Amino acid sequence: MSLPGVGLVKGLVVTMRNMTRRSVTAHYPDALPELPPRSRGVIALIEENCTSCMLCAKECPAWCIYIDSHKEVEPPDPDNPEGRDRSRNVLDRFAIDFSICMYCSICIEVCPFDALHWSPEFEYAELDIRELTHEKERLREWMWTVPAPAALDESAAPAKEIAVAEKAAELSEGE
């Protein structure tokens, strides 16, 4: 059984206590936000890694990735008598329309060659919607802003790639 009016007093106490504490407002344009690791700001592309396999463009639920490529035939190695012509995909255009992109990250996960990466940069608003289609040069520039992968948790299992590399090293030592 509580006294009548206790709730009213509690309301006043809560608001007053809030007033004496620091506000939680993020002063964004004046102070940049501290983004969590793996923030999805913008997608960066390492053009060198891309084989124009089209997996990302096919998996994209929003159909916002545009890829044009053509095949080039390279002559065989002149030192190798049994060599044959090799064909290779050359990327002509790689563009992501960020006005359609829904930041689902599927393209990045599906890429077998680690050509796509998340960058935490988010300040790329434009006055014209067409400017939101980033061509491959611009996507390459975002790559400089991609942070190093976050460190693993303590006592977490090491990455598979490390185990593979160590095994290869042991094999070469044993030879």
Next chain:
Amino acid sequence: MPELWEVTLRLAVVLGAFLVLPLLVGQVEHKAMAHMQSRVGPMYAGGFHGWAQLVADGVKFVQKEDIVPAAADRHVFKLAPAVALLPYLVAMIAIPIGPGLVGQDLDIGIFFVLAVMGVGVIGPLMGGWSSANKFSLLGGIRVAAQLVAYELPFVLAAASVVMAAGTLSLTGIVMAWTPWWLLWQAPAAFVFFVAGLAELRRPPFDIPIADAELVFGPYTEYGGLRFALFILAEYAGIVVLSALTAVLFLGGWHGPFEDQMGWVWTLAKTGLVAFVVIWVRVAYPRLREDQLQRLAWQGLVPLVLFQLAITAVGVVMMQ
């Protein structure tokens, strides 16, 4: 001739206070409410913590188009903001902040101030009636219902102080005040403050303007400068109510060093009450229309009648 100068000077000071204090209260509301809600409020206007936000708002309001709805009662519609605002200016003239520091010392000061404050409520009522808008009309009728319900406890609470002091003069009431009144007149002070809040339609008693359901009630059709005048009237009303509460119940200029800095005490007490007005707004949700009426008729009126009895007994005993 010097008398004319003195009157002019006093009125100029009152006008200055009327133009500055409501903005000060508004700015404090912006910032205090923000921090109570863990925000920071305006930060940019004027450079330092948004001190010029209300100046910027005023400039914006002035630039807006002056619209009168086609079906509105033009003259009443245009007059309403002035009727809402001016009574508080007139009321301020009669409120003393120190011995002799008053726009015009009236023998029936409290009677005058309460009567004039009652007129202030007519403004929204006119606005609600003349707007030719059903939301405005509903809001206007709620304003009227609120006025009828809360004017009675408001006046009775003031009457309790008048009985205790034995005078209708505001200066005389402060002169008769003793710290013992803080206890003796506490219920009256509470009723006066709550009923005053309701008369000003301040949250939690803002059901007539309830922006979420009545889209600002009587103010729905107003825009630009006329809307700004209504809002200014609300803050001028807070200043008048706070000053009156300070003068009637908190002892006005009584306090340490009252001979030199009595007016500072009055202003400090006024500021304190104004802060409570803001604080209450942040802490409490809006009362429903039936809860509002019940609070007035079943809560405040019996309480203030009880207070009147206590005051009467006290006055007789002390003679």
